[in-house]
Amino acid sequence: MTELRVIPVEGIPEVREGDDLGALLAAATRLEDDDVVVVAQKAVSKAEGRTVRLDEVEPSARARELAAGTDPRRLEVILREAERIVRARPPLVIAETRHGFVCASAGVDASNASDAGALVLLPLDPDASARRIRSRLLELTGRTAGVVVSDSFGRAWRQGTTDVAIGAAGVETLRDLAGTRDRTGYELHATVIAVADEIAGAAELVMGKTRGIPAAIVRGLEVRGNGAARDVVIPPERDLFR
């Protein structure tokens, strides 16, 4: 087993709608085969135009209620992005998104928006976003890289966020060890490792929220498989915490 390197991608300018993110990443990196490129969701969403201007939002009564004195237009956008409210302690809302992700504010975020009057939404299909970036990187660099689109999610019972994979292409998202044996021969019956989430978390350690680094390369992984981040969502019938 060789070591991993987690390399911040510097020099990416502020991303705007219509930007060719694959080209920006290709220009800013010296990609190698089997690298995994982790890209912050906000950069992907902004390139895809997934932003909403607050002055174009008319808040509903429900949004005013959940806002608890904060800007009700923000809550209105959260309600539109939410398939289901999982918990609410106004103005904090934990919601399930169209993708099945459970996260604060249905993934709607104001920080790192390109201007102060805008909110950034999750990509409509972050796995498709990852596939597009992967294709573009192959086209421009000739390198076969994995791509992970990452976002910072809170967790039940534990404070703080960790970055997880909300989109993936050319990378294993879940590694199923069922049937493999550990050193004492005990069969690992139900051990699945959320590899892509750990990759996203490792990348966050060099990206940071305030340093303006929207991507990192994880080099040295044994990249296998081609999972989707959507597969990481627990199916409702198996979910003990719905």
Next chain:
Amino acid sequence: MTELRVIPVEGIPEVREGDDLGALLAAATRLEDDDVVVVAQKAVSKAEGRTVRLDEVEPSARARELAAGTDPRRLEVILREAERIVRARPPLVIAETRHGFVCASAGVDASNASDAGALVLLPLDPDASARRIRSRLLELTGRTAGVVVSDSFGRAWRQGTTDVAIGAAGVETLRDLAGTRDRTGYELHATVIAVADEIAGAAELVMGKTRGIPAAIVRGLEVRGNGAARDVVIPPERDLFR
């Protein structure tokens, strides 16, 4: 921002009760100042003798009920380690431990036990375990390293486990960005990053459950602060998911 390196620690023999884990780690690594040494919980628990032999366990009626046809002695040990059962779908039990961690089987595990008839329990005080290993590393190598004791926890709503910090010393566990500003000047009001959990996850990528590598070094972090993993637990009064 420089890159991170995540280096597997190879050559550690199977750990047994009474082993000096700090000395084993010191011998197997070339430590540098500000390295973070991530050690798998199972190695720590075994060195501390936190194992139970199944043939010494008498299962209760409740354990038999929760076992659903599997070994009721295992469920008995889980019940003893649990402060509170959070969810149960026999034989699967999600429980809160004495430390406040919410995890499958109250952290009780059979895989990688030194023999097939034994279960491994969480350390009684994993933050203290981390502090002891850190002191020992300083004593033996002269290097000031951070130490994280890691374990694989499942998550609500997402499949698979990621490694998280259940013990920490000489390392930041939670990084509070409150009051810092992102590139557009938006103040990050409530953004706390669970740095130690991301460090543990990064280390898992090179350790693996089946490769017999119980530790890794994460090098290149700006190590600040000295948090405890116990601080990562959300206080009951703020926990939306109790």
